[in-house]
Amino acid sequence: MTVVHEAGRYETASADGVAIIVAPQESYGPTDRAQVAQFVQRGGTLIVASEDDRTNQFLSEIGVNARIDGALMRDEQNNYRNASLPVATEVSEHRYTEAVEGVTLNYGSAINTSVVPAQRGTEWQGQHLVNSSQFAYLDRNRNERLDDDEVLEARPVVTEESVGAGTVVVVSDASVFTNAMGERDGNRRLIENIVTDHDRVLLDYSHGPSLPPLMYALLVLRSSPFIQFFLSLTAIGGVVIWVWGPPSRRWLPARIRGRKTSPKHPGRLSKEELIEYLTTEHPEWEEKRLRRVTEAIIRRREQSADND
Template identity: 35%
Template sequence: MTPPWREVSYPRALVVALATVLAITLLYGGLTSTAAFGAYNSAWDGASELRDLADRQDSETVLLQNTTTYADHPPNQSIAIVLSPDAEYTPREADRVEAFVREGGTLIVAEDFDPEPDALLEAIGAEVRFNGSLLRDERNHDTAPTFPVADARTDHPYTAGVDRLTLNRGTPVEPGNATVLATTSNYSYLDTNLDGDLDDTETMQRYPVAAVESVGAGDVVAVGDPSIFINAMLDRQGNRAFARTLLGSHDTALVDVSHLDALPPLVRAQFALRGAPLLQITVGLALVLVVTYLSEAGALAARARHRFAPGEPDPALDAPVGPGADREAAAAWVRERHPDWDAERVRRVTDRVMARSSKGQDDD
């Protein structure tokens, strides 16, 4: 018996291999993202490790593609994360976020230089704001002055077990009535003209970089650098411990990507499918039709392969028939010997048997 792989031609094998590679590439591209702070971005600037950390904290992780889904989760058991949104929240969207916080939810807003988060904080009734100027520390920093290390030793539960935070091109927070959670050293300053030097108009002093404020029954945590939560920064001093403490204090982590273009195409399609029953039915019917078509195509291909290929023994040669053989008897003999054959193949072999019988008569 010839092994199945020997029946496959090299061109066909190459086409199958290329199709497989293309399918894997498309699947990977459809399930991953390259957007900064993206929950499905596994590169240095993504937040996939933050999502994994939330999963390991015995808490449910939910991606919110729309602010309407805030209402689907108990606020007093949930913490929502907003990392550097790309667009401003509309008044109606901000109302939903505010309702979540005022009913007992915790909201983390992390930003450095863009104005959208300040607009959100104002809309939900919080007083804390982001300064927007680049923070540098010439002495207490990680790899460079733009990586200032902040002291996070406070008595607040959100910094329990956290000694410090490491920023990456962050900005101070302006706490207002909020409680400060982390502060830079006395050697930090705001590089307002971005020249990389401490000028006469720039003064070294301590700056708060994280604060928590009560809004209604909930909390708003403002962090002056969304980068502390990205993959490349989570392992810097204190960052993972801070994220773990925040996430571990709640049963559900809501990652708000409603204003962040960070969802891969297949994940976005999954969200769309979940929220559209009619679309689910349509896709289901389409899959049934595709499977049915492939099954029929496979059956036709199998029947085609079972035709008498070059070099295949002719079953009709073994038929014990002679001149004047009865067609029904010949067909019964074929079916008895080959019960796995379909009716079409039985008919073809029977035709050959009868042809041999007629040839025998002619020879006589």
């Protein structure tokens, strides 16, 4: 799996791989469009996930006829928690939909395959992989209710069509590929089928939203053996310190720690060693105070021994 931050990576991408573009927010320039289109033309698989109809320009420019409607899909009967999270239950047989019983959208839309450019013929040459239930409708005015001019019917939410020697799959909701919605059984299975069907996966963020900091750090970590090695050493060092305690002054040279002998626990020092220890730890103390504290420690130690 490779994260792509510039479209130039498509030039060297394997035609046996799959590229996933999630919620493209910026327009692809002529050069970038050409690189993506060439990847598909020579046999690559491209997944475009978006509920925004502004993505249609990009789809048109790479030769895809399917169009994202852009209106919010709702389903009062088949949904997850509420009607704005419809569950598309009509699933066609396909390698990507194996064991997929339904795909859950999160404020998603539908895909329009009935409007096909005249220069490409009058019929759409593709396949509906997943359709909504027959109780779904497009809430164009977003008033959260079915109006007289809104129709209940099954609509495609995942489609596939051939472009050159390659394939383009359109998903009408970018959130299908997010962590939260990816936990839904059908969504997770759909993603797994797509990924495991290819040897290489490109995650294209070159024209989409920026990665969250933690996700970016994780991807950098996975792609850098040096950082992994460094963090492993750091973790091992942390375990050693946790088990054995932090480094003490007894690890330092005698000329640095100011005494020739390693300190022992005060409870095990003789009177002379205890005075030496306190002198090193508290050089500002006067001799009378050193001896007074030393005698107090010895008395307390002896009383403790008697109590035992």
